[in-house]
Structures are given as C-alpha cells and as structure tokens.
Amino acid sequence: MNEPTAAVHDRALSLPPTELPAYLYDLAALREHAAFVRAALPERVELYYAAKANPEPEILTALAPYVDGYEVSSGGELAHVAMAVPGRPLAFGGPGKTPDEIRAALEQGVERFHVESEHELRVLAELARQTVPGTGVAVLLRFNLAVGDGALAGSSLAMGGRPTPFGLDPSRAPHLVRLLTDGTYPHLELRGVHAHLASGLDAPEQLAVARSIVEWATGLGVPLSEVNVGGGMSVDYAHPGRRFDWTAYGEGLGRLAAEHPELTLRIEPGRALTVYCGWYATEVLDVKHSHGEEFAVVRGGTHHLRTPATKGHDQPCSVLPVEEWPHPWPRPAADGEHITLTGQLCTPKDLLARNVHAPGLRAGDRVAFSLAGAYAWNISHHEFLMHPRPGFHFLNGSVGDVRPSG
Ligand SMILES: *Cc1c(COP(=O)(O)O)cnc(C)c1O
Numbered sequence: 480m481n482e483p484t485a486a487v488h489d490r491a492l493s494l495p496p497t498e499l500p501a502y503l504y505d506l507a508a509l510r511e512h513a514a515f516v517r518a519a520l521p522e523r524v525e526l527y528y529a530a531k532a533n534p535e536p537e538i539l540t541a542l543a544p545y546v547d548g549y550e551v552s553s554g555g556e557l558a559h560v561a562m563a564v565p566g567r568p569l570a571f572g573g574p575g576k577t578p579d580e581i582r583a584a585l586e587q588g589v590e591r592f593h594v595e596s597e598h599e600l601r602v603l604a605e606l607a608r609q610t611v612p613g614t615g616v617a618v619l620l621r622f623n624l625a626v627g628d629g630a631l632a633g634s635s636l637a638m639g640g641r642p643t644p645f646g647l648d649p650s651r652a653p654h655l656v657r658l659l660t661d662g663t664y665p666h667l668e669l670r671g672v673h674a675h676l677a678s679g680l681d682a683p684e685q686l687a688v689a690r691s692i693v694e695w696a697t698g699l700g701v702p703l704s705e706v707n708v709g710g711g712m713s714v715d716y717a718h719p720g721r722r723f724d725w726t727a728y729g730e731g732l733g734r735l736a737a738e739h740p741e742l743t744l745r746i747e748p749g750r751a752l753t754v755y756c757g758w759y760a761t762e763v764l765d766v767k768h769s770h771g772e773e774f775a776v777v778r779g780g781t782h783h784l785r786t787p788a789t790k791g792h793d794q795p796c797s798v799l800p801v802e803e804w805p806h807p808w809p810r811p812a813a814d815g816e817h818i819t820l821t822g823q824l825c826t827p828k829d830l831l832a833r834n835v836h837a838p839g840l841r842a843g844d845r846v847a848f849s850l851a852g853a854y855a856w857n858i859s860h861h862e863f864l865m866h867p868r869p870g871f872h873f874l875n876g877s878v879g880d881v882r883p884s885g
Contacts, residue, residue, distance in 0.1 A: 481719040481795045483758055483847045484508050486874040491760035491847050492799055499845075500761035500779035500869040502856055506541045507875035509756035509852070513545035516752065519725035521733040525745040527570055529710050530556050532749025532853040533757070536563035537873040542752065543567065548590065550710075550747040554580030561587060570707070570747070572621065572673070574644050578602055585610040591617045593673045593707070595646055600655065600664070607666035616666055619673040619707055620655055621646040626676060626691035639676025639688075646674070649695070656701050672696035675709030675747070682724040685712060686731035693735055693742065705743045712751035716792045719850055723751050750853040757852025759784045759794075759869070762801075763844050766811035766818070773818040775840055780822015780829045783869050784851055785859035793832040796820065799845040812841040820846065824864050 483491060487503045494501055520526060525547040530539065539549065539560060548568030551557045557571055557580070571584045572593035581603055584592070594600045600618075607616045625640030639646075647655065659669035674692045689708040696706045712723040736744050765776040781787065787794040804810045816838045822829040831848060861868065 481849050482797055483760075483799075483849070484874075487758050487760070487847065488799065490872055490874060491758070491845055492801070494760070494870070496762055496778070498870050500759060500777070500783060501872055502783075502851065502869050503758045503760050503847075503872050503874060504535070504538065504852060505756050505758075505874050506537065506877075509538065509541050509753065510545070512755055513542050513752060516725050516748075517545040519729035520746075521729060521736055523736045523743065524729070524732050525743060527568075527707075527745060527747040528752055529747045529749030530560050531857075533753045533855070533857060534559055534563075535871070535873075537876055538753055538756075538852075539563040541876065547745075550593075550749075554583055557584055557587070557589065570619070570673075572675075576602075578606065581606050582610060585616065591619055591670065593619050593621045595621050597647065597651065597655065600658070600667075604664040604667055607664075611666055615668045617670045618659065618667050619671050619705060620652070620659075620669070621673040621675070622649050622652065622695075623647065624649055624674050624676060624692060624695055626688050639674065652699055656699055660701055669701070669703070671703040671705030671707070671742075672699075673707040673709070675707075675711065678711040678750070679713045680711050681713045682728040682731070685728055686735075689732065689744070689746075690735055693739060693744070697739065697742075703742065705745060706739075707745040707747060710746065710748040710750070712748045714750050714754050714850065714853075716786075716790065716795060716850055719755075719795045722755075752853075754850050754853035757850075757855060759848040759851040759855065761846055761848075763840060763842050763846065764823070766813050766840060766842055768814075773813045773815055775813065775818050775820050775837075775846075777820055777822060777831065777846055779866070779869060780824045781831065782822070782824060782829075782860050782863045782866065784831065784848060784855050786851065786855050787831055788828050789854075789858065793830075793835070794848045795850055796832050796835060796846050796848045798835075798837045798840060799847060800841075801843050801845055804841075804843055810841055810843060813837065813839055823866055 484505045527548045527550045528546045529550045550570045552573030568590040570591040574595045623646035715721045761777045761779045763775045817834045819833045820831045
C-alpha cells in the first residue's frame with residue numbers, strides 16, 4: 480500500500496509549509512501490521528524487533544505488545560531501548576562491542592549476548608567474571624554460515640557465507656563450543672546460535688535459510704535451547720503492495736519448530752516491521768525543465784530520507800494536490816506526465832524518485848513518500864548543507880502526538 484492513511488493524508492495537508500518536511504508515523508497502522516505479523520507466527524517462535532531499523536521511542540513502545548524483545552546493536556541502542564521500553568528482553572549484537580559497552584550490558588542484565596568474534600568472547604568471559612556473581616550470562620554465537628542452494632542469490636545485502644566482518648567463522652565452531660562447555664568460561668552459558676545472513680529475502684528463501692541454520696546448529700552435537708535465524712524479510716520498494724508472506728513464513732517456521740521441540744526459534748526483523756508505518760511528507764518548491772526533462776525540487780531531500788540514495792531506488796510516493804497558491808508570483812507547474820523529484824541539496828545524488836507519474840505537478844503541491852518507517856531518518860546525513868530538521872508526528876498513538884523538530 481502506497482497511499483497515505485487518512486491520518487497521514489490529513490496531517491500532510493494541514494501542516495503549514497514552514498512545518499514541512501515532516502515524518503508522519505501512523506502508529507495504528509504499525510500496531511495493526513505488528514499484530515498481523517505476530518498472529519502469523521507460531522506461538523513458539525519469538526519475535527524480536529531489530530531497533531536499528533527505527534529506534535524512535537514511540538515506535539518501540541507501539542511495538543511492545545507484539546514483540547518478545549528487542550535486538551540492539553550498540554551501547555547507544557542498548558541504553559536507549561532500555562529507557563524507552565523498560566524491562567523488556569534485549570539481545571545485544573553487533574561487531575566491535577567495546578569493553579565499556581559489554582560491561583554496561585552486563586551491569587544492566589542484558590538477557591542475551593550475540594557474540595561476534597573470539598576476541599569478544601574472551602572479553603565477555605572476563606568481564607562477566609568480574610561483574611556477574613555466579614554463572615549464566617546467556618550467549619548465542621553468531622556464525623557467518625554459508626547456506627546452500629543459492630538461497631541467498633536474490634538478496635541485496637547478503638552478508639553470510641562470504642568474507643565479512645560479521646559473526647564467527649563456522650570452521651571455529653567445534654573449538655568455541657568446547658570452550659563454552661568444558662568449564663573454560665564458567666560465567667558464560669551457551670544458549671544457542673545466531674545468524675543474520677541477508678536482507679531482502681522473500682518467504683521461501685527465508686525458510687530455506689532458517690532451515691539451514693537450524694540444521695547446522697543442531698548438527699554441532701551440543702544441546703542448544705535457542706536458534707535465532709535473524710531478520711532481512713523482504714520489502715519491495717518498487718511494488719509497495721507486495722508484502723512479505725508472513726503467513727507462509729509462519730507456517731514454515733511452525734513445521735521447523737515442530738521438528739525441533741527442544742529449540743526456541745527466534746526471528747529479529749527490522750525493516751519489514753516498521754517500514755510501512757512511516758511517510759516523509761513535504762511540498763514542491765520549484766518545477767523546472769532541464770535538457771528535455773522535468774524536475775520538481777521539494778523541501779527537504781536525501782539528508783532526511785537517505786533510503787533512495789543508499790538503495791538506489793525510487794522512493795514510492797503520492798502527490799497530494801493543493802489548490803491554493805497564496806503568493807503574488809506565478810506558480811511553476813510541470814508540462815508533462817512524468818517528473819523527477821529531487822531535494823534541496825547541491826549534489827546530483829539528491830534524488831528521491833525518478834520519472835514519477837504526476838501530470839501537471841505544481842509548486843505548492845504536497846508529496847508523501849511512503850515506506851519511510853525504517854532506515855530512513857536515522858540513516859540520513861542530517862547536517863549536510865544545514866537545512867532545518869523535519870518535524871516528527873506520531874499519529875493515532877496513545878502517547879504524545881507531536882514532537883517538535885530539534
Ligand atoms: C540489521 C539487522 C537485523 C534486521 O534486519 P532487517 O533487514 O531490517 O530485517 C537483524 N539482525 C541483525 C544482526 C542485524 O544486523
């Protein structure tokens with residue numbers, strides 16, 4: 480679904496130009512989607528939200544009834560998420576954890592560590608010995624597994640099965656399992672295996688990957704209680720109506736879980752949970768012709784919504800026509816049917832969407848870019864060119880609605 484929800488549509492049109500651009504999040508849409516995802520998953524499969532996709536406190540809070548916990552990938556996310564949703568289980572992953580971050584996580588009693596390297600395991604073991612009385616810091620070893628059969632061929636961000644800085648090399652598994660089970664690290668408890676191998680997989684590919692991970696983990700020959708098969712569920716920016724098939728995925732995970740009654744299976748999606756609840760709304764400032772093509776320059780740009788630049792796609796959008804034109808100067812308008820939407824930055828990379836079907840688009844018309852609820856504002860280079868920050872509006876929420884731009 481590309482069209483703004485009613486609440487987003489109304490807010491996008493009612494804000495004065497000086498309060499644009501604005502991120503508009505529809506928390507009711509988020510709750511509905513998260514409830515659907517949760518309902519599609521078997522009860523025995525745990526759902527963690529990967530906070531890096533969108534860590535806005537309102538988003539984390541809205542998700543709380545539907546998720547079993549949160550995956551955090553830095554000390555900053557750890558502190559932030561613990562504050563936003565106190566008492567909820569956290570899994571601490573990410574490469575390059577510093578000793579200070581690990582110590583803070585131990586002191587805070589983080590439920591799970593996703594260990595990314597042998598060095599990290601040694602640091603964690605020593606800091607656990609110093610920090611935690613008794614035993615039992617729960618460890619999942621993150622492995623960079625090669626999953627077979629071209630299951631990752633369709634992925635845009637594959638990071639498994641080839642050289643990457645993520646996770647442990649599977650060839651080291653027997654050694655690491657031994658260290659964690661022969662008393663070398665008495666303060667650590669090996670709970671299981673974690674793998675996050677790719678982004679952008681559809682349901683059959685995800686199931687093939689999940690099955691490979693579980694079979695590999697159970698083949699280690701040591702009793703494990705948890706396998707986390709990661710996130711990366713596909714989001715199709717070119718066809719926003721095509722959603723990841725959570726129903727098929729849930730059924731497949733149900734079959735996998737039934738084959739392994741001793742295991743808790745866990746998934747940790749980010750993008751596919753929150754992307755659909757966010758819009759970046761703005762107005763057209765200028766319309767111009769250049770060498771046979773037409774361009775509309777909108778207020779804002781990829782310094783707020785970097786997603787189309789990083790992924791090299793056209794951000795899906797809807798035009799919301801505005802009839803009033805309050806200015807004494809003429810109103811620029813497009814002659815043609817298709818137009819490229821760019822931002823205010825002085826770089827040719829500031830492209831939001833190319834060849835948008837928007838006949839007669841005018842300055843003053845509004846544009847709502849959809850699929851802006853994940854990896855959008857928080858991955859953007861906000862300071863470049865020193866334009867003002869967008870506003871943030873959390874619609875249909877039970878908590879505070881508007882947060883002024885900072
Ligand atoms: C980023 C990340 C996720 C979430 O990935 P999505 O593509 O947003 O679903 C999950 N787990 C780990 C370890 C990650 O780094």
